[in-house]
Amino acid sequence: xxxxxxxxxxxxxxxxxxxxxxxxxxxxxxxxxxxxxxxxxxxxxxxxxxxxxxxxxxxxxxxxxxxxxxxxxxxxxxxxxxxxxxxxxxxxxxxxxxxxxxxxxxxxxxxxxxxxxxxxxxxxxxxxxxxxxxxxxxxxxxxxxxxxxxxxxxxxxxxxxxxxxxxxxxxxxxxxxxxxxxxxxxxxxxxxxxxxxxxxxxxxxxxxxxxxxxxxxxxxxxxxxxxxxxxxxxxxxxxxxxxxxxxxxxxxxxxxxxxxxxxxxxxxxxxxxxxxxxxxxxxxxxxxxxxxxxxxxxxxxxxxxxxxxxxxxxxxxxxxxxxxxxxxxxxxxxxxxxxxxxxxxxxxxxx
Numbered sequence: 001x002x003x004x005x006x007x008x009x010x011x012x013x014x015x016x017x018x019x020x021x022x023x024x025x026x027x028x029x030x031x032x033x034x035x036x037x038x039x040x041x042x043x044x045x046x047x048x049x050x051x052x053x054x055x056x057x058x059x060x061x062x063x064x065x066x067x068x069x070x071x072x073x074x075x076x077x078x079x080x081x082x083x084x085x086x087x088x089x090x091x092x093x094x095x096x097x098x099x100x101x102x103x104x105x106x107x108x109x110x111x112x113x114x115x116x117x118x119x120x121x122x123x124x125x126x127x128x129x130x131x132x133x134x135x136x137x138x139x140x141x142x143x144x145x146x147x148x149x150x151x152x153x154x155x156x157x158x159x160x161x162x163x164x165x166x167x168x169x170x171x172x173x174x175x176x177x178x179x180x181x182x183x184x185x186x187x188x189x190x191x192x193x194x195x196x197x198x199x200x201x202x203x204x205x206x207x208x209x210x211x212x213x214x215x216x217x218x219x220x221x222x223x224x225x226x227x228x229x230x231x232x233x234x235x236x237x238x239x240x241x242x243x244x245x246x247x248x249x250x251x252x253x254x255x256x257x258x259x260x261x262x263x264x265x266x267x268x269x270x271x272x273x274x275x276x277x278x279x280x281x282x283x284x285x286x287x288x289x290x291x292x293x294x295x296x297x298x299x300x301x302x303x304x305x306x307x308x309x310x311x312x313x314x315x316x317x318x319x320x321x322x323x324x325x326x327x328x329x330x331x332x333x334x335x336x337x338x339x340x341x342x343x344x345x346x347x348x349x350x351x
Contacts, residue, residue: 003056003121004330006113009047012334015054020117020125024071027129029063029083031327033142033350034119036060036334037085037150038176042269045338049114057334058120059085059112060149062142065133072129080136082306083119083126085150086110086297090131101294109297120330134302140309143323143348147177147316151346152305154265154295155181158240159189161263161291166190169236171216171227171255174243175203177319177346178265180210182240184314187211195236197223198243200342206318227255236260246271249290254280256288264292322347 001019006012022028040057042048065079075081088100088109101109112118116125126132136145155178164170170191172182175198183196187210196212198204204215216226227236239252241264252262253276268274281288308314321344324333333347 001122003117004058004334005054005056005120006044006052008053009051010045012044012057012331014331015056017054017056017117017121019123022067022069022125023127024069025128025130026069027065027072027075027126027133028067028123029061029081029126030066030123031061031063031119031351032080033146033348034058034061034330035146035149035346035348036330036337038337039267039269040113040334041338042267043113046269048267048269055113056117056121056124057113058118058330059110060146060151061119061124062136062145062149063119063124066123068129074130075133080142081133082136082145082148082302084132084134084148084153084297084302085112086295087112087127087132088297090128090298100298101296107294110294122327131299132297134299134306137306137310140306141317143320143350144309144316145306146348147181147319147346148302148305148309150295151177151319152181152314152316153297153301154178155242156185156305157293157295158182158242158263158265159185161265161293162238162240162261163263164189164191164238167192168238169193169195169231170238170240171195171197171236171252172212172240172242173197173223173248173252174241174266175200175207176243179240179242180206180319180345182242182265183207183212184210186238186240188313191238193231193236195227195230202321202343203345206345209318224251224254238263241266246274249274250277253277253288258282259287261289261291264290265295319346320348321345324349327351
């Protein structure tokens, strides 16, 4: 089969590989729609995972089942399915402990374009099909449904990690596609003042449509000072980090109230350490909590998030700024994520 792959650090290209084999609990799927992710950029051009050779990229897809293993009960060839970016091993001890995304080791629930070939191939393999696939509802556009693979659950998980409650003041740092989903999720969870940090006009517009009450433009001054000014020096109850870099944690601590909580879903692709300001952290005793986590995968989460689209509670089509038709455009879509033109939020390739 043909696939678009990481050839080595800094190098990508089309390759021919043997099609994946189906195990007894697994499925083989052909993509209907896919989308590249900034994580692919970190992997290839920053070497975030280390050296990978001839590894097919991509972890965001909806597709059609072409083969299932003998022990798969709930799916059959021809089913159109949502495929989460994180596909845990559901019989693992880590899953039983409540951390399925770390089944087999830290972050090891992330298999596509990490430990095995991803979804930018003519076919791809899904482990534990009954636990990791979800039927794609007929009323959801496959292009919009691709956002359920990663952007929606990651953004939602940031809000879960921050434990946003009704009436909380919330700051979402970064309003790319994940951050925009955090804005939408914080609004759904009852945030009152909802500050969205970003500079691109199209993202700011969509953030307001998803529920942001204020846009904090980091090009117009220090974001901590802007937040403290708007909150009369008090800070916010919750911070969701969906963008930025290793220094963003220091900003989040400074804008957070004592007793507040930070939820981080930003993938730190480089650097060795994260700095926490000692005084603003209450010298270690300020009850300012930091939680960082890889989004949960699996069927149940996909089904629940899909229901938000079916009922109109969430509209992911707002994220789709560049739409391509045809498998051959995967490279073009990935380069958009690498170069990030100002009008980009998310590209999608429909087969």
